Amino acid sequence: MLERLAVLDQSGAQLRPLATITTNTNEHLLQRRREASAARTYGRPDRSEVVCSIQFSRYRDRSLLTPRSSLRSALKEFFDPLRTNDPRTDFFAVYRKESVEFDRDYAKKYDEDLNTSLIFVSRLISTFATQH
Amino acid sequence: MTAAYMRILIHTMNNSLFPDADSGPTTWIGPPPEIVTVQSLLYASLATSLLAAFLAMLGKQWVNRYLRNRGGSVADKSRDRQRKLDGLEKWHFHLAIESLPAMLQLALLLLGCALSGYLWAISRTVAGVTVAVTLFGVTSYVFLTLAATLYYNCPYQTPPSILTRMVIRYLAHHGATLASSSRSLIPALPSIKTLEQIIGCLRSGVRSVLGRVGCLPTVAEEAEHIPLVVVVTPPTRIFEGVPVDWDVCEADVRCISWVLYSTTDTDVIFSTVRFVADLIWYPEIAGALSPHILADLFFGCLLGERVIPGKVEYASSIGMALASVLSIQLVTKPADPVLRVLCGRVLSVRVFSPEPIFTLVVDVLRFVADAGGRPMFRSWELLRSIPVHLPTTEKLWLSRIILQTLWRWRRVHEPTKVLDFVAMGPICRTFAQASSDQTPSILKTNCFLVMAISLGVQIDIRDLYAPTTEYVAPNFARGVR
Numbered sequence: 001m002l003e004r005l006a007v008l009d010q011s012g013a014q015l016r017p018l019a020t021i022t023t024n025t026n027e028h029l030l031q032r033r034r035e036a037s038a039a040r041t042y043g044r045p046d047r048s049e050v051v052c053s054i055q056f057s058r059y060r061d062r063s064l065l066t067p068r069s070s071l072r073s074a075l076k077e078f079f080d081p082l083r084t085n086d087p088r089t090d091f092f093a094v095y096r097k098e099s100v101e102f103d104r105d106y107a108k109k110y111d112e113d114l115n116t117s118l119i120f121v122s123r124l125i126s127t128f129a130t131q132h
Numbered sequence: 133m134t135a136a137y138m139r140i141l142i143h144t145m146n147n148s149l150f151p152d153a154d155s156g157p158t159t160w161i162g163p164p165p166e167i168v169t170v171q172s173l174l175y176a177s178l179a180t181s182l183l184a185a186f187l188a189m190l191g192k193q194w195v196n197r198y199l200r201n202r203g204g205s206v207a208d209k210s211r212d213r214q215r216k217l218d219g220l221e222k223w224h225f226h227l228a229i230e231s232l233p234a235m236l237q238l239a240l241l242l243l244g245c246a247l248s249g250y251l252w253a254i255s256r257t258v259a260g261v262t263v264a265v266t267l268f269g270v271t272s273y274v275f276l277t278l279a280a281t282l283y284y285n286c287p288y289q290t291p292p293s294i295l296t297r298m299v300i301r302y303l304a305h306h307g308a309t310l311a312s313s314s315r316s317l318i319p320a321l322p323s324i325k326t327l328e329q330i331i332g333c334l335r336s337g338v339r340s341v342l343g344r345v346g347c348l349p350t351v352a353e354e355a356e357h358i359p360l361v362v363v364v365t366p367p368t369r370i371f372e373g374v375p376v377d378w379d380v381c382e383a384d385v386r387c388i389s390w391v392l393y394s395t396t397d398t399d400v401i402f403s404t405v406r407f408v409a410d411l412i413w414y415p416e417i418a419g420a421l422s423p424h425i426l427a428d429l430f431f432g433c434l435l436g437e438r439v440i441p442g443k444v445e446y447a448s449s450i451g452m453a454l455a456s457v458l459s460i461q462l463v464t465k466p467a468d469p470v471l472r473v474l475c476g477r478v479l480s481v482r483v484f485s486p487e488p489i490f491t492l493v494v495d496v497l498r499f500v501a502d503a504g505g506r507p508m509f510r511s512w513e514l515l516r517s518i519p520v521h522l523p524t525t526e527k528l529w530l531s532r533i534i535l536q537t538l539w540r541w542r543r544v545h546e547p548t549k550v551l552d553f554v555a556m557g558p559i560c561r562t563f564a565q566a567s568s569d570q571t572p573s574i575l576k577t578n579c580f581l582v583m584a585i586s587l588g589v590q591i592d593i594r595d596l597y598a599p600t601t602e603y604v605a606p607n608f609a610r611g612v613r
Contacts, residue, residue, distance in 0.1 A: 091407035092207040094400045095387050099213055102394060103199060110195045110229060114188045117232045121185040124239060128178050 166253055173246035180239040184232050191229055211383035218386055227298070234291035241270065378416065385411075385420040392425050401429065402446055408453035409529050413460040414597050423461055426454040427474055437482050444487045451493035452529055454478075459500045459536045463593065466540060475501035488519040489526070496530065500537050524575070531578035535596055538585045 142149060162168075198216050201209050220226075244266035251259035273290065280286045280293035388411075391404045405426070433440055433447035440447075458478070461471055478501040483494055495517040514534075522530070585591060 087403070087406040087410040088207065090403040091388075091391075092205075092210050094403045095210045095391055096206050098391060098395055098397075098400055099210065103213070107195050107199050111192065113229055114191050114195075114232070117188045117236060118185060120236050121181045121188070124181045124236070124243065125178070127243070128174070 166249065170246050170249045173242050173249065177239045177242035177246060180235050180242065184235040184239065187228075187232055187235070191232070194225070210387055211380065214383055214387045214390060217390065227295070230291050230294055234295075237273070237291070241266075244269065376414065381414060381417045382420065385417045389421050392421075392429075398446060402449055405429075405449045405453035409449065409456050410525065411456070412532075412597055413456055415460060415464045415593060418457070418460040418464055421457055423454060423457040423471070423474060426450060426457060427477065430454050431477075431481075434481070434483055437484055439483060439485050439487075439490060444485060444490050448487065448490045448493045451490070451497055452526075455493065455496050455500050455533055456529065458497070459533050459540075462500065463536050463540050463596075488517070492517045492519065492522075492526075492530075496533055500533060528575055528578075531575055531582070535578050535582050535585070538582060539591065539593070539596055542585050542588075 143152075163171075198220065202212050203209075204212075244262065248259055248262045248266055251262055276288040277290045277293045277296075280289045281296045284297075388404055388408055391400060395401065408421070408426070430447060430450045433443045433450065458471070458474065461468070462475075465471060478497050481494065481497070483490075485491055485494075495514050499514045518530070581591060581596070
């Protein structure tokens with residue numbers, strides 16, 4: 001039985017398939033994983049987004065409904081780090097993934113701090129404007 | 133002033149009203165001092181807040197620059213990112229951003245003072261309200277800062293309290309007196325009892341700062357001049373002038389260290405430790421990664437005398453990484469007491485596993501950690517656990533470890549004995565079984581060096597790390613000769 005799982009991009013109003021994973025044969029899956037690892041280098045949706053997309057897509061398209069276990073295994077296959085013979089390549093792939101997540105939070109935190117300061121300054125300066 | 137001018141005007145229009153117009157002074161001597169003070173405070177407040185806004189904008193640019201990637205491969209991007217992250221920590225970016233709220237608070241205080249002074253001249257009652265509110269604000273702020281400085285878990289942290297804690301922790305770290313200050317300063321405060329201790333802390337802090345700007349040699353610089361091991365006879369160099377890109381090596385180790393400290397994801401750790409075991413650990417970069425974090429991960433996989441089910445492969449990889457790092461750190465710092473404690477911990481491990489690789493890893497760890505009591509015994513023990521068909525990557529790793537450990541034993545513990553390492557012969561033979569054309573030349577070179585050390589040849593430490601893929605082939609013949 002061929003099971004298909006569409007990983008959808010939810011950024012726009014229109015749903016657009018980013019990748020399709022088939023859990024039919026090992027050979028097919030390996031080919032998909034190879035493609036996925038190439039796509040991974042250039043950024044991919046993180047786990048939560050994809051899971052949300054899948055849940056969202058269930059309401060849109062009943063044909064995407066698959067047993068939970070196969071969904072889980074397909075996701076695991078898709079998101080597990082692809083091991084190669086070169087530990088250096090493996091390491092930098094996971095480093096990139098970890099650092100992108102870390103930096104996003106890091107930048108968000110500082111951006112919020114700086115925005116707070118700027119809002120405060122604008123209020124303070126408007127007080128001066130009313131004084132003079 | 134204005135009244136004097138009015139008087140002159142009225143006198144000009146109708147001089148019968150009063151006899152003399154020039155009764156008061158007509159020269160303007162500037163605004164009264166109260167107004168000057170108030171205006172100065174107001175403008176100081178304005179300037180401070182504008183400066184804070186300027187820094188906030190710059191800060192946004194800095195953050196964006198940090199996020200921006202340069203071109204190149206994933207590894208290049210990662211190294212670049214790690215360098216930038218290290219730079220942020222080294223240059224206390226966090227402190228710079230934290231100082232912005234402090235500047236704004238100062239601007240607010242100045243505004244409060246100016247407003248109070250301005251209103252004091254107009255109405256004492258209105259000024260009283262402003263003064264009361266300002267005083268209440270200042271008192272609360274001081275109280276909160278004090279509380280936040282003394283208690284780490286106090287939620288009311290303010291910029292001055294964070295700064296004070298940082299300064300105290302810095303001094304404590306350098307004076308090694310306030311070891312527990314990271315949690316709460318209260319229990320640690322009595323540990324600075326005497327004035328001499330405080331002066332000692334300050335002196336070491338100043339010394340370190342001066343050393344950093346180049347006035348005094350720091351402890352680390354001084355330590356570089358102390359010979360690590362006693363050399364009996366000057367060893368001959370076999371390989372010379374191996375080109376190593378130190379920037380890349382150092383960035384790789386920093387990347388590894390960052391990942392190990394910032395994640396708990398087993399997949400990520402697995403990939404990282406595989407890379408650690410594969411990396412050539414030059415003595416120059418060895419100190420950048422603590423073996424303790426690897427040791428904690430390794431011991432975390434053990435449950436009594438067994439490995440946690442399903443974690444054998446994971447534990448083996450961590451053990452390989454730990455052996456690599458521990459081995460090279462023992463080469464550079466053979467007498468380090470912290471490493472000795474770790475070695476004792478490793479030697480106390482009793483684990484039984486049916487997995488041959490895991491058994492090998494445990495034996496290699498014991499081989500590395502045993503400081504030289506029974507090298508012969510350890511060697512035989514190790515030989516017994518080497519599987520017949522060991523993959524080449526593991527063989528390379530094992531040959532590096534044996535080479536480093538043997539070099540350390542020879543150099544530190546038994547510099548004069550010759551042919552004591554008979555057991556090394558079979559190990560080399562095990563490797564040599566694979567010395568067909570497919571065997572990497574690094575492995576062959578390592579075997580050769582192991583045999584040379586066993587025979588009592590003095591080898592320079594730099595030669596242990598010289599064999600790299602690009603370098604070995606043209607120099608191997610010379611090395612053999």
